[in-house]
Amino acid sequence: MPKIDATPFTGPFPPASPPAGMGVFQLPTGSYLTRAALAFRGGRWTDQRDFASTAVLVRHPGGDVLIDAGFGANAAQHIRTLPAFRRSPHQLGATARQQLDDAGYDHRRLLGAVLTHSHWDHVSGLDSLDVPVWLAPGERPYAEGAKDDRVFSLVTRRHTIREYAFDGPAHLGFRSSHDVHGDGSVVIVPAAGHTPGSVVVFVTLPSAQRFAFIGDLTWQLDGITRRVDRPLLLRALADSDSSAVREDLSRVIALADRVHLVPAHDARAYQGIPRLTAETPAAT
Template identity: 30%
Template sequence: MMSVKRLGLIVAGLVAVLSLLQACSQPIVSQAPASGVQRLYILNCGEGVAGDISRWSPGVNVGKSMPFAGSCYLIKHAQGWMLWDTGLADSVAAMPKGLRPSDPRAITWYLPKTLAAQIDELGLKPSNIKYVAVSHSHPDHIGNVDMFQNSMLMVQKAEYESPGGSSLRSRPSATVTTIEGDRDVFGDGSVIIISTPGHTVGHQSLLVKLPRTGAVLLSGDAVHFKENWDNRRVPSINFNAEQTAASMQRLANIMASDKAQLWINHDKAQRDGQKLSPAFYE
């Protein structure tokens, strides 16, 4: 007769084999690393009317007026908050006739709600923002940069050192990081500053990889509205036409490789279809 001890060993061996077979039958699922980005808020940082959009598309739509938008983007990351562009100065909100340009073809800007109020609505203070990055140094993108004295400002070195960057150079140097080329902001590939010169000497755009929405590419002023993007038109007011065309092609390449949506900062028709803060994208 088989001993009880021997029988027990056989049963234990069979259980081990069955467990191994069951484990092998399970599909192997590779887990992609989780994005450190948790949320992205679109803030209303300006609304305006362009007097003549041929200023941005030479020879096309001459004399045609067009509504513009100005957006800022607040990103919640596991390592801290980041603000992309600071929009028009909050003082514009107190101008009932708007901020009027000297060139009638340009944009008359209005500010329905201050940036400070929108940040406060989310339960935040400017001191909670770890990084502030600006696409470039034009007033409708850096109007509130001084509100974030404790934040690290991230800007292309060429932009910072250009004549247009003079207002940025008033900050203490310890609160400025100058970049040459691209920069992985948090080191995990989820928020990447992309060098896209042309509109200005040191213009940059931003790639944000959201866990549910997917990748979004924030254009800055590498392109101003969809029709110009579709036709690859270069504004006559840009710093360098060849760099502008190359930067637009680079954005197109990133859109293809990362399956990214292009969010065009000044395209009001696009923004009217988006969720504004306090709603958010994940």
């Protein structure tokens, strides 16, 4: 299969007015080992990669959101519910809840957890977070019907599920959007393919720095730098629609020179994103 074709984006960015006090913070909750040959086309079997499981806190004066939830307090139990071939060695760290608490974070600020999709390593941390769960159209029936990944159903039994609509205009090559605050600072776009309700979350800071949290469009930065998708077997096993994944990966590759792209499972992509500490200024 040829490399993914993507013409670099040179046009103007959509309007955004991010308010002072915004910030983006990483909450790394652990990792697990996967061979590069299983992560991206052309990867080597001898190259082992630590797949990050990281939540991201986006602070905004109008209310904060988490992007994904990482590993939870019961992650070891969650792993045992998975098929044997998915139980690779895991390193479990502090949960997102623990890191928020350690930083003295006021949980009343959280509007919810925006899931890039519903797979276990993105939702496990909801087991210790009392926040609404934001899902894109089509993801809830997929998540609740999954036979080999029941973690979403386990951790969301007592959560409010908020299903939002893509009621906004096209955004950076994606056909529609949902603007969380109405100011262009946090914009969710549909990227169905890995799962029926997968999304990409664009964040713009007052400094004009832009991020795209792309979930599992690709598992490693190599998918972007090499312009390749997953190996054939993994496309069949992991993706609901691999051709749609390839199309959306082309869209984000086109932005790579101007937007900080963050595949959910590549720790290298989080470099430059600060950790949350007790000294972090509050959004006001």
